[in-house]
Amino acid sequence: MVTYKFNGAWVAEQPLTKEQKEAVKNNIANRGKKDKDGKTVKPAKIQREFSPADKTVEKQLVAIFEKHKPKEEYSLIDTSITIENGKARGIINCRINGEHRQIRIAE
């Protein structure tokens, strides 16, 4: 099972690295704590990493998206497609004339 998102290209999210997990752990441990100046400790930010879908999968993802995307002019908010055992599921969040529309994919 692999989940792909679209951020200009179809990509798969990578697991957190050891360093990123350590940052998350410290952030949780520091919840609500103040620094020596009495200010809330700012949590460390982590940047998720992505790897591009290979060409064959990309073709499949494009075909699925094209099949389900709105017929009207739309502005894409976010989309995910998960492929498991050859079946696809996912969601398209978009706006059409300013209205939020959700299209669920279950093939």
Next chain:
Amino acid sequence: MAITGKKPSEWSVATQEAVKAAIGINSPNMITVKVTDDAKENGAALIAAYTAAKALTPNGAALSATNRACVIVPPGKYDLDCGIENACVPLVLDTEFVDIVGLTSDNSLQHVYGTPPATNSGVIVQTANDVHILNLTVEILTEVEEVEGNYAYNYDDTDSAAYWPDTDLTAVIIDNCRFVGAEGATGLLLSMRLGIIYSGTFTSCTGGAGSFGGAGTASGTFTSCTGGVGSFGGSESGNGTASGTFTSCTGGNYSFGGSGGTASGTFTSCTGGNYSFGSGDGTASGTFTFCKGGVDSFNNRTLAEGGKIYACVDDGGFIDELVYIP
């Protein structure tokens, strides 16, 4: 009665008979769990009832999106630590179109709990996509070890949780359920699986810290739901996305794509804590109407392309209208 995780066809005759005896009122469309005053017996009966429901043919036809089977869960305590030597037997929802429905609308009366392994498991594990879950309280009682002053969480999608679904289950509908875990400070595991995509439909549900797509993505439909710190695609680490629709939902600090995350969905009458709604140099590109955030929320009123705020409140006061201008 001990259910070992084997398939029904592999059960001993004695176990099969015990399962039959444990199952309550049956029909072609539903199985009602037979409840006793022994929580472990009830847990085993719940597992058995689900197994039996998977084989139903409602209305004489195969299970489908419009021909569903359901397990009716009457009020009772359901201890899933009902396996051999009290091992936890998670309720694994692995079959499409088989629903789990608590009998009363007071979800506290249908209380399902257990101590699954600390990783890659849950009290309820869900792999099937099109499943409805209603009127349950689901609680995880597993504690992780303390190592050198820190609890040994993985802080990712491998940590077990009360509700542990596969990612991106778009067809799931969960209504009036309460998922109970720790808030990340006691060693108990979390209420809902971290770091995955929640793209289903959730109504009147409650979770704790990191619930509803915490450190992941909340891209589904959320109505009248309540989460804790870093919920609804939030996380203090800034790796969450809230791109779905959120109506009358309440999160804690760092919720709704907070603290460096992305709040790109549609938020109506929602309340977040400090650093919520795409704050902390995150991306606030959604539509926010009648929402309330705390310190630094709405990315300090710095909207990204597409962002709109109508009649919202942050720590700086009332925001009548604010629209992204290139």
